[in-house]
Amino acid sequence: MISMICLRGFIAVVLVFLAASVIALPEYAGAGVEYFPLPAVSTSKNDGNDAGLIVPILGTNPDGELKYIAAPMLIHNSIVGMRGAINLFQYEPGGRETRLIVSAAEKIERKVLFSYTDPAFSQGRYSLNFGASFFKNATARFFGLGEATSVSEQTNYTAREGRANWRFGIHVNEVTQISVGQRFRQVSLQRGATDLPFTGDQFPSVDGVQGETLIFGHRATFHYDTRNNLVSPTDGMAVTAYAEVNQNLRNGDHPIYSRYELEVKKLFPSESKRAILIVRANLQATIGTQVPFFEQSSLGGQNNLRGFGVDRFIDKHLVAVSIEQRIHLVRAKVAGASADFEIAPFVDTGQVFNDYKDVTFNNYRVTPGIGFRGIVRPNVVGRVDYGYSREGGAIFAGLDFPY
Numbered sequence: 001m002i003s004m005i006c007l008r009g010f011i012a013v014v015l016v017f018l019a020a021s022v023i024a025l026p027e028y029a030g031a032g033v034e035y036f037p038l039p040a041v042s043t044s045k046n047d048g049n050d051a052g053l054i055v056p057i058l059g060t061n062p063d064g065e066l067k068y069i070a071a072p073m074l075i076h077n078s079i080v081g082m083r084g085a086i087n088l089f090q091y092e093p094g095g096r097e098t099r100l101i102v103s104a105a106e107k108i109e110r111k112v113l114f115s116y117t118d119p120a121f122s123q124g125r126y127s128l129n130f131g132a133s134f135f136k137n138a139t140a141r142f143f144g145l146g147e148a149t150s151v152s153e154q155t156n157y158t159a160r161e162g163r164a165n166w167r168f169g170i171h172v173n174e175v176t177q178i179s180v181g182q183r184f185r186q187v188s189l190q191r192g193a194t195d196l197p198f199t200g201d202q203f204p205s206v207d208g209v210q211g212e213t214l215i216f217g218h219r220a221t222f223h224y225d226t227r228n229n230l231v232s233p234t235d236g237m238a239v240t241a242y243a244e245v246n247q248n249l250r251n252g253d254h255p256i257y258s259r260y261e262l263e264v265k266k267l268f269p270s271e272s273k274r275a276i277l278i279v280r281a282n283l284q285a286t287i288g289t290q291v292p293f294f295e296q297s298s299l300g301g302q303n304n305l306r307g308f309g310v311d312r313f314i315d316k317h318l319v320a321v322s323i324e325q326r327i328h329l330v331r332a333k334v335a336g337a338s339a340d341f342e343i344a345p346f347v348d349t350g351q352v353f354n355d356y357k358d359v360t361f362n363n364y365r366v367t368p369g370i371g372f373r374g375i376v377r378p379n380v381v382g383r384v385d386y387g388y389s390r391e392g393g394a395i396f397a398g399l400d401f402p403y
Helices: 002-020
Strands: 032-035 038-044 048-054 057-060 066-077 081-091 097-105 110-120 126-142 155-171 176-190 212-225 236-248 256-269 275-287 297-299 313-315 317-334 337-353 365-376 380-389 392-398
Touching: 038 392, 126 176, 155 212, 275 297, 297 317, 297 337, 313 337, 337 380
Parallel strands: none
Antiparallel strands: 032 057, 038 048, 048 066, 057 066, 066 081, 081 097, 097 110, 110 126, 126 155, 155 176, 176 212, 212 236, 236 256, 256 275, 275 317, 297 313, 317 337, 337 365, 365 380, 380 392
16 A cells, blocks of 8 residues: 555656646647656655656647546665556546556565546446555554554564455435445565564564455445535535445454444635635544454554554544645646646644543644645646654655545
């Protein structure tokens, strides 16, 4: 997962980087292809430092709408060595999107990812999502369970994972959807690529560390959404609630556990919509015995508590609140498509816990930060976020909003 974020993040960095240069480009009228060979430099709290070259190729239709992005890249990483990758993103009318990512590194890491999304399947009556991936992430970290873990307990492992999923939704009305889906996840831990202690040696008794884990999950989701766009909204509200029953096929004693989540997002735009305040609240619960640690709730990473590395805090339950102010800076042309660039100061807070009686304000972690965004509406959002915590700073990039 972390390597996927890093690969997608390079494209996001490029979109933001172009803000300084696209103003000097001539406007491009009509369908066509533009490419921009650019240096790619990135750093991550878990993944190390990257330097190399990325060549994003952007295709547009005669109306200037983005049709696809192809981004071959060659990167040297301070932990896993040289990495080559190709990232393909295709955008079609109605919000349909196809993604294919293939990459391989000199040391350990491999990845193949495919996903397809159609939010208006069968003339808008249904939604359809499916995908599959295989990857080996050699820089994953584990600090133990609970909110009181320390940096000195940090360990490293390679997450060897295979995943497959599908989801089918019915639009009850224009703003309400009910969906069902299933997922399959195969995980095994191997030695990582860093000099940190191996997770299997330091935490041998934690569920999910030893052997192979096979998860088969069944989920039902309620989704209420009044936002004016699924990818790059400027107004509205979204409420998502799901219940999921999972089978741990390798655990004969306690194979069944369940997970639940409630997430509320609300956008408060200014009259001109050049400034948008976003508030997100999230509550997660995991019920069951011997639940693998990577199936429990986590804080830290690109979508919550952005001042910490990915999966910095892990436990059965989670409560988190984030506030972000997105401020429009400039609009410019990128490969014939209009791009908006924003700055976004934010504050994330939250905690993980094993029992609800353990929830106290004293245990909340708070990470302020600032983000930079490049948006090619309606389909593409590139972002770079910097968050600060008591453990230092963390930088995350991706091709989406954090929430």
